[in-house]
Every structure is written in structure tokens, then in C-alpha cells.
Amino acid sequence: MKYGKMKVVQINTFPYKATGSIMMNIHNKLLEEQYDSYVVWGRGRAAQNEHEIAILDEFGVKLHGIYTRITDKTGFASKKVTRELINKLQQIEPDIIHLHNIHGYYLNIELLFNYIRNNNIKVVWTLHDCWAFTGHCAYFDMVGCEKWKTGCHDCEQKKTYPSSLIKDNSYWNWKKKRSLFTNLNITLVTPCKWLKNIVKQSFLKEYPVEVIYNGIDLNTFHPKKTDFEEKYNLQGKYVILGVASEWTERKGLKDFLKLEEMLDRIKYKIVLVGLTQKQIKELPDSIVGIERTQNVQELVGIYTRANVFFNPTYEDNFPTTNLEAIACGTPVITYNTGGSPETISEKTGVIFEKGDLKSVFQWILSNNSFVVDGKLVADGKDEMILKYLQLYNAISEETNHEAS
Known part of the structure; x- marks a missing residue:
């Protein structure tokens, strides 16, 4: 199955752990299917080839963490490395940017989304948690909070990740995210129906939402006796x-x-x-x-x-x-x-x-x-990857149709 030389750039916090493994599995299949695929991360190992971009800044991550602890404005530091990333994106000229976790003290979301908006780039965004549409937290179920629906404020989870020890800027964050993340060409992906339903109650409800269940490697996970x-x-x-x-x-x-x-x-x-x-x-x-x-x-x-x-x-x-x-x-x-x-x-x-x-x-x-x-078990890794490739292809066909 070949979809040509479509350029896809994926961005995540790490190249490993659960979300990083999903990114890398998709990337490897894209290369196999002759896509022009790139992966970007901000924390972890160094890049190993020209299709990997590691914007590593250990000191900057620490500063971003400190900035968050004081101001409660995670995602609004790390300007230097984000500008460097944007320079590389401008050289690649991606057809699709696939976002995974963009929180993690390594990116400036304002600079990144202004670049996406100014260049009218199509985005696939897999929501691995709820951070994209809240004023602070990644999850709110435990405390039964529904402020994210109309505007976060007086956050009762201020000290949970991404922890703020001093200020509560949850309302400012919520408004800023709503401004940055809406009115763009974005297709959202959720790993379950529950999160799709939640997203449709948030300020991201304008976007189409696809459910693609996370898959595991069934060649690895099967019954095996050990000591x-x-x-x-x-x-x-x-x-x-x-x-x-x-x-x-x-x-x-x-x-x-x-x-x-x-x-x-x-x-x-x-x-x-x-x-x-x-x-x-x-x-x-x-x-x-x-x-x-x-x-x-x-x-x-x-x-x-x-x-x-x-x-x-x-x-x-x-x-x-x-x-x-x-x-x-x-x-x-x-x-x-x-x-x-x-x-x-x-x-x-x-x-x-x-x-x-x-x-x-x-x-x-x-x-x-x-x-x-x-x-x-429902879906394996291969089924998950195939669904992402089909989504990229559908977006590409839509682009070609618009151009004609």
C-alpha cells in the first residue's frame, strides 16, 4: 500500500514510553510505505538519522518546569528550541503535522500553533489525555470537575501535573488554549469513545474526531512461561x-x-x-x-x-x-x-x-x-497503524480535491 511521498511530521514528548512507542511504530511503517516521515521529540535520546529530530534542551526543560511551578503557564516557555524546530519544519514543508503529547516542558505552544495557523498546515492531533482543553490538568475525573466546559478557574488540582506551587492561571490557560487551538484545519484522534464524547463537550467540538484504539504488539504479548x-x-x-x-x-x-x-x-x-x-x-x-x-x-x-x-x-x-x-x-x-x-x-x-x-x-x-x-484482544499494533495511514490518505485526497 503506497500513498506516495506525502510528508508527515509527528511530534511527542519522548521517543519511547507509551505515546512515544505509538509515534515510532507509525513512523517506521510510514517509511516502509515510502512516506517522507519525520519524528520530533523534546526529551530522551539523541536523533539517530535524518528522519529523527531531537530538540533536546535539558536545561531549558528544567527552566520550563520552574516557570510552570511559579506561573502555572506550562507550554509558554521553551521559545528558543521551538523557533529552532519551526526552522526545521519550514525546510521540510510537511503536508501533515501529527501531534501527540505537546505538554512536557519542551515546547512553546503559542509559537508552534501560530506557525501552523500562518501556513495553513493540516494537523492530526492524537489526544492521549485531556490537557488540550483544560486550563491546567491532564485529567479531571477523580475530582468530578466540569469547569473545562465553560472556562477553568480556581483549579482544585493546581498541584497535580503540570504542578504549580504559587499562581493559579487556569482561566488564562483555558482562554489561551481556546484561542490557539480553534479555527484550524485539525482532525482529532482519541484512543477511546469515552474521550471522543468528552471532546465534543469542550471548545474543540468544532473538529472531526476519529476513534483509533491504541494497539499492542501481539507478536510480543502472548502467553509465555518464565521463571x-x-x-x-x-x-x-x-x-x-x-x-x-x-x-x-x-x-x-x-x-x-x-x-x-x-x-x-x-x-x-x-x-x-x-x-x-x-x-x-x-x-x-x-x-x-x-x-x-x-x-x-x-x-x-x-x-x-x-x-x-x-x-x-x-x-x-x-x-x-x-x-x-x-x-x-x-x-x-x-x-x-x-x-x-x-x-x-x-x-x-x-x-x-x-x-x-x-x-x-x-x-x-x-x-x-x-x-x-x-x-x-481487540486491536493489535498493525491495525492501529493501518487506521492512521488510512486517515493520512483521506486527508491527502481531500487536499488534492480542494486543489483541483
């Missing part, structure tokens, strides 16, 4: 697994601690992956705490050995950890939060209301033999 059971003396135990890239309050760590108190410690064992050393030290001895692993095969072995994957997230977009567990043959318990329920079916898991640990506990006791077919 994990022996390493942690889990023989004969019913293992309840939790995995997160960062165990913040919204990920539900406290719920695991409450669940542990309800379980028979002889029969059941909770295993948590992705903890900091400090968090591990604070866990009760009855819970196995493991730091974030960079070894994907090790993680696959952990998923495979687990009897159930519990994701007690209180606010989320579309957690691919659920998909990874299912692909490894492990059922999922999750809360009715964000797009998390969209990752599972009645054949792959169960959904409970937030904090309903009594139902979680009862399900575990009565479903000890529940095993899923890993092939039931």
Missing part, C-alpha cells in the same frame, strides 16, 4: 497483578492495599509492577513490589503467570496494560472509568464501579478458573 513464579515463590498462589508506568493516586494503589487486607494471605498474593523504591519499602511484606521493568519479555511472563489483572484506575484514557494482560491469557478487572471498560468484553473480564472492592473481592473468590483466549 517469575519460582523467583518470587508463588507456587500454588492465586496471583492478583497490578501494572502501571507510575503509581500515582489516580492509578488506585490504595485500593490494592485495602484489597490485601481482605484476602487470605496463604492462598492469594498481590504483585505490583512499576513502583518506585520508596513505594516498595512502604508496602506490607505480604505484597510483592517490583520496579518498572525495561525487559518486555519479563513483563510478558508476569502477565502470563497472573491469575487476574486488576486495574483500579480512577481516571484514565485507554490503558493498554489491560490489552497486554488479555493478550497473555489473563482476565481483567477494572473500574468503570474513562476508556478502560472499552478494552474488555464479558469474555475477557469484568467491570465494577470505582472503589467497589467488595465486588472485586467476591469476583476473585468465585472465578478462580477464569482464563481468557489471548486472541480476543
Whole structure:
């Protein structure tokens, strides 16, 4: 499938982690399909070839972070590196700019969007969270806030990412984003139907929104036995697994601690992956705490050995950890939060209301033999990439039609 030499530039905070992996997977397929593809990031490794642009400025990122802590105006520093990026974009002359996460203390959104507006560039923007249409936060579910619909102010999550320790400029941010991000040629992509519905209630509602579920690599995530059971003396135990890239309050760590108190410690064992050393030290001895692993095969072995994957997230977009567990043959318990329920079916898991640990506990006791077919996972990485390529092609055809 060849769509010609269309020039696509993707921009994200990192070239790795969840959103970075999505960007790089799309990029590699674009190159394979003979697109003129480029990827840009602001934090992480150096560029390795002419199709990678790393606008690394470690000192600038720190200054941007400090600026945010004081002023609550994240996205309005980093002017020098953003001007350098714009110079490179002017040389490339992209047909499409595909934005991923543009927060992360590395970009000036005012300069970038003025460049996009002045050059009438078509944009695909994958919203991996809600930051694009709020005055501060990336998520608002936990606190039940709806100020983002009409104009943020008096932010009750000022100290959450991107944290401000002094000022509250949430209303200024909201108005500024509304001015910068609207009346452009943008197609939005959300990884779940839940976020699409939220977007349609925001100031971004004028734009078309496509739902493209995040996919995982099914060649990597499939049942695989490792020495994990022996390493942690889990023989004969019913293992309840939790995995997160960062165990913040919204990920539900406290719920695991409450669940542990309800379980028979002889029969059941909770295993948590992705903890900091400090968090591990604070866990009760009855819970196995493991730091974030960079070894994907090790993680696959952990998923495979687990009897159930519990994701007690209180606010989320579309957690691919659920998909990874299912692909490894492990059922999922999750809360009715964000797009998390969209990752599972009645054949792959169960959904409970937030904090309903009594139902979680009862399900575990009565479903000890529940095993899923890993092939039931919804979309793999290849399906996700194909949908993005089809979207680029549709935008290109629309452009050609307008030109004619």
C-alpha cells in the first residue's frame, strides 16, 4: 500500500514510553510505505538519522518546569528550541503535522500553533489525555470537575501535573488554549469513545474526531512461561497483578492495599509492577513490589503467570496494560472509568464501579478458573497503524480535491 511521498511530521514528548512507542511504530511503517516521515521529540535520546529530530534542551526543560511551578503557564516557555524546530519544519514543508503529547516542558505552544495557523498546515492531533482543553490538568475525573466546559478557574488540582506551587492561571490557560487551538484545519484522534464524547463537550467540538484504539504488539504479548513464579515463590498462589508506568493516586494503589487486607494471605498474593523504591519499602511484606521493568519479555511472563489483572484506575484514557494482560491469557478487572471498560468484553473480564472492592473481592473468590483466549484482544499494533495511514490518505485526497 503506497500513498506516495506525502510528508508527515509527528511530534511527542519522548521517543519511547507509551505515546512515544505509538509515534515510532507509525513512523517506521510510514517509511516502509515510502512516506517522507519525520519524528520530533523534546526529551530522551539523541536523533539517530535524518528522519529523527531531537530538540533536546535539558536545561531549558528544567527552566520550563520552574516557570510552570511559579506561573502555572506550562507550554509558554521553551521559545528558543521551538523557533529552532519551526526552522526545521519550514525546510521540510510537511503536508501533515501529527501531534501527540505537546505538554512536557519542551515546547512553546503559542509559537508552534501560530506557525501552523500562518501556513495553513493540516494537523492530526492524537489526544492521549485531556490537557488540550483544560486550563491546567491532564485529567479531571477523580475530582468530578466540569469547569473545562465553560472556562477553568480556581483549579482544585493546581498541584497535580503540570504542578504549580504559587499562581493559579487556569482561566488564562483555558482562554489561551481556546484561542490557539480553534479555527484550524485539525482532525482529532482519541484512543477511546469515552474521550471522543468528552471532546465534543469542550471548545474543540468544532473538529472531526476519529476513534483509533491504541494497539499492542501481539507478536510480543502472548502467553509465555518464565521463571517469575519460582523467583518470587508463588507456587500454588492465586496471583492478583497490578501494572502501571507510575503509581500515582489516580492509578488506585490504595485500593490494592485495602484489597490485601481482605484476602487470605496463604492462598492469594498481590504483585505490583512499576513502583518506585520508596513505594516498595512502604508496602506490607505480604505484597510483592517490583520496579518498572525495561525487559518486555519479563513483563510478558508476569502477565502470563497472573491469575487476574486488576486495574483500579480512577481516571484514565485507554490503558493498554489491560490489552497486554488479555493478550497473555489473563482476565481483567477494572473500574468503570474513562476508556478502560472499552478494552474488555464479558469474555475477557469484568467491570465494577470505582472503589467497589467488595465486588472485586467476591469476583476473585468465585472465578478462580477464569482464563481468557489471548486472541480476543481487540486491536493489535498493525491495525492501529493501518487506521492512521488510512486517515493520512483521506486527508491527502481531500487536499488534492480542494486543489483541483
